[in-house]
Amino acid sequence: MGKAVTLQQLQRITLTSQGLTKASPFGKGKKAVLKALEHLGYIQIDTLSMVERAHHHTLWTRIPDYQPDDLEKLVEERKVFEYWFHAASYLPMRDFRFALPQMLRVTQNQSHYYHADPEVMKYVLDTIRFEGPKRARDFEHDSKKPGSWWNWKPAKLALERLFMQGDLMIAGRNGMQKTYDLTERVLPGNTDLTEPTPPEYAEYLVKTHLRAYGFTNLKQITHLRTGEGLKKNSIEILHSLMQDGSVQKISLEDGSSVFIQNDLLEKTFKKPASGMLFLSPFDNAVIHRDRVKQIFSFDFRLECYTPKEKRQYGYFCLPILFEGNFIGRADCKAHRKDKRFEIIHLHIENPHIDTGSWILPFTDSIKRFAVFNGCQAVTLTQSSPAGLTPIITPLLAALDFQEH
Secondary structure, eight states: OBOOOOHHHHHHHHHHHTTOSSSOTTOSHHHHHHHHHHHHSOEEOOOOOSSSOHHHHHHHHHOTTOOHHHHHHHHHTTSEEEEESSSEEEEEGGGGGGGHHHHHHHHTTOSSSOOOOHHHHHHHHHHHHHHOOEEGGGGOOSOOOTTOTTSHHHHHHHHHHHHHTTSEEEEEEETTEEEEEEHHHHSOTTOOOOOOOHHHHHHHHHHHHHHHHSEEOHHHHTTTOOOTTHHHHHHHHHHHHHHTTSEEEEEOTTSOEEEEEHHHHTSOOOOOOSOEEEOOTTOTTTSSHHHHHHHHOOOOOOOTTSOGGGOSSOSSEEEEEETTEEEEEEEEEEETTTTEEEEEEEEEOOTTSOHHHHHHHHHHHHHHHHHHTTOSEEEEOOEESGGGHHHHHHHHHTOOOTTO
């Protein structure tokens, strides 16, 4: 067991590894999007649109000049594809072979999801094969007869099943409307289709987590994943990395331990530059809730799936990161028709932080985020502590959006 490391060191290591301590850690434009994806391993897709959707929000947080078209172009160029990481995600095409084990499990009916009718699947696949790419809505039909092959619900289920088992890929999107095509027509010709062995798959997960987070543990590596001997193989990979000196097992202040890249322990990580970030609830940096609570003492939960009367903070709260610390969360909604960004409830939870230190970074960042969401005004409905409202409201009212 290695030496003890302070939580502050771990905080700075993981935020730097996540690309959250510099203005443009991956560069600019479309090239930066691919570089970010290849470094992080995946970007989660989500359908919720209270603010800009998670995949765009997460990339924009790390790439200041990010445009949603950048990601769409990379899909069209076949440098990025959609599939499953621990959830629906965008992944770099270079990692396609590591999606094959999951596809095979679905094909062999080892998944309890997507119980599609085989005849409907054949109909859908043949239709796409002979007529070209299709969306789910292309299978809608005037017939109201239950059980029709072309009835939307069975066809939609068939599309998802064919996608999950690798017969179809998502060739493009219009918003959340997906277009499916045959995998053989989407994959680049030089794609490695060698199915990874169980140890190879474990090595891919271990190295992806170490690269993206700086340090990790077995629970995070295997989160929401199954596979032949995955835990055993992951442990063996970690021990092998320890033997060659690239990884060290260190103890934390609470007595637990993590595996960390050795070279990171030798570096000095400066305090993040002054600035504030509003993260997506599905941002890679906060997706492991236990990790965030352990390392940052920040107990974050997304409450949109919690009954309204049981919510503590709000429907769609964004974690607020300021100078390397999570200081609170903001329940937000972009009213796009009115071009108004509403902070429904701002929660500042760090009792030790001086209000004067974060107010101006807050207004600068929320303005920029509002513009990203297509808004030209920001309003605050409620704050905790309540005394913040009269301080912040006039500052938000004075924001000048004309330059945008």
